[in-house]
Amino acid sequence: MSLVEALLPEFDHEMATTRRVLTRVPEEQFAWKPHEKSMSLGELSGHLANIPMWSTAVTDAASLDLDALGDAAKPKSPASREALLQTFDRLVAQARAALVRSTDGEMLGPWTLKKGVQEFFTVPRISAIRTWVMNHSIHHRGQLTVYLRELNVPLPAIYGPTADEQ
Numbered sequence: 001m002s003l004v005e006a007l008l009p010e011f012d013h014e015m016a017t018t019r020r021v022l023t024r025v026p027e028e029q030f031a032w033k034p035h036e037k038s039m040s041l042g043e044l045s046g047h048l049a050n051i052p053m054w055s056t057a058v059t060d061a062a063s064l065d066l067d068a069l070g071d072a073a074k075p076k077s078p079a080s081r082e083a084l085l086q087t088f089d090r091l092v093a094q095a096r097a098a099l100v101r102s103t104d105g106e107m108l109g110p111w112t113l114k115k116g117v118q119e120f121f122t123v124p125r126i127s128a129i130r131t132w133v134m135n136h137s138i139h140h141r142g143q144l145t146v147y148l149r150e151l152n153v154p155l156p157a158i159y160g161p162t163a164d165e166q
Contacts, residue, residue, distance in 0.1 A: 002103075002104050003104050003107045003108070003126055004099050004100060004102055004104075004107060007099065007126065007129065007130075008096070008099065008100070010134065011095075011096065011099065011129075011133075011134060012096075014134050014137060014138060015052065015092045015095075015096075015137075017141070017158055017159075018048065018088070018137050018141050019085070019088060019089070019092075020156040020157070020158075021141050021144055021145060021148070021155070021156060021158070022045060022048065022049060022081075022084060022085060022088055022144075023081070023085065023156075024148055024153050024154070024155065024156060025041065025045045025081055025084065025144070025148070025153075026041075026081075026151065026153060027042075027078075027080050027081045027084075029041050029151055030042030030045075030077045030078075031077070032147075032151065034146070034147060034150055039075055040077060041144075041147050041151070042076075042077025042078060043075040043076060043077050044075065044140060044143060044144055044147060045077075045078070045084055045144060046075055046076050046077050046078045046084065046087075047075035047140060048088075048137065048140045048141060048144060049078070049084050049085075049087045049088035049091070050075075050087065050091065051091075051132075051133060051136050051137045051140065052088070052091035052092045052094070052095040052133060052137075053091050053094075053095070054095075054128075054129075054132045054133045054136070055094070055095030055096075055098050055099060055129060055133050056094055056095060056098045058111050058125050058128045058129055058132065058133070059098040059099065059101075059102050059106070059125065059129075060098065062109070062110065062111060062112065063111065063112035063113070063114060064111075064112075064113055064114070065114050065115065065116065066113070066114070066115040067115055067116045095133065099129070102125070106125060107124065107125050107126040107129075108124050108125070108126065109124065109125055110122050110123070110124065110125075111123060111124070111125045111128045113128070113132075141158075145158070
C-alpha cells in the first residue's frame with residue numbers, strides 16, 4: 001500500500017466531516033465574532049473552506065513563500081453559504097486529485113514553508129499534508145463548532161453523536 005492510499009481514507013473522512021459542519025454555518029451571522037480578537041464567523045468558515053488548497057501547494061511545488069500569496073492568504077468571508085460550500089468542494093476535489101497522482105517518493109520529498117528569506121520549516125510533503133491540511137482543518141473545525149454552539153446552531157456528528165444529534 002502506498003503512502004497516499006493509506007492517507008486517503010483519513011483525508012476523505014475529515015473532509016466529509018468538515019463539510020457537514022460548514023453546511024450549518026448561518027450566512028446571516030457571517031459578521032458575528034465571539035471576541036474582538038477573533039475572526040468573524042464568515043472569515044473562519046471561509047478560511048476553513050480554503051485549507052484544502054494547501055494540498056496542491058504542497059504537492060505541486062517544493063516550497064511556498066507566504067509573501068507571494070499577499071492578500072490571498074488573509075481569511076475572507078464568503079458571499080454566501082452556497083459559495084462557501086462550492087469553494088470547499090472544488091478545493092477538496094483538487095486536493096484529492098493532487099494526492100492521488102503523488103508517488104511515495106514525492107510524498108517523502110522535502111517541502112519548505114517560508115516568508116521571503118525566512119524559512120519556517122522543511123518537512124516531508126506527507127507531513128505538510130497532515131499538518132497544514134488535515135490537522136489545520138481539524139483545529140479550525142473545532143473552533144467553528146464553538147462559534148456555532150455560541151450561536152445555538154445544532155452541531156452535526158463529528159467523531160460520534162453530538163448533544164444535538166443522538
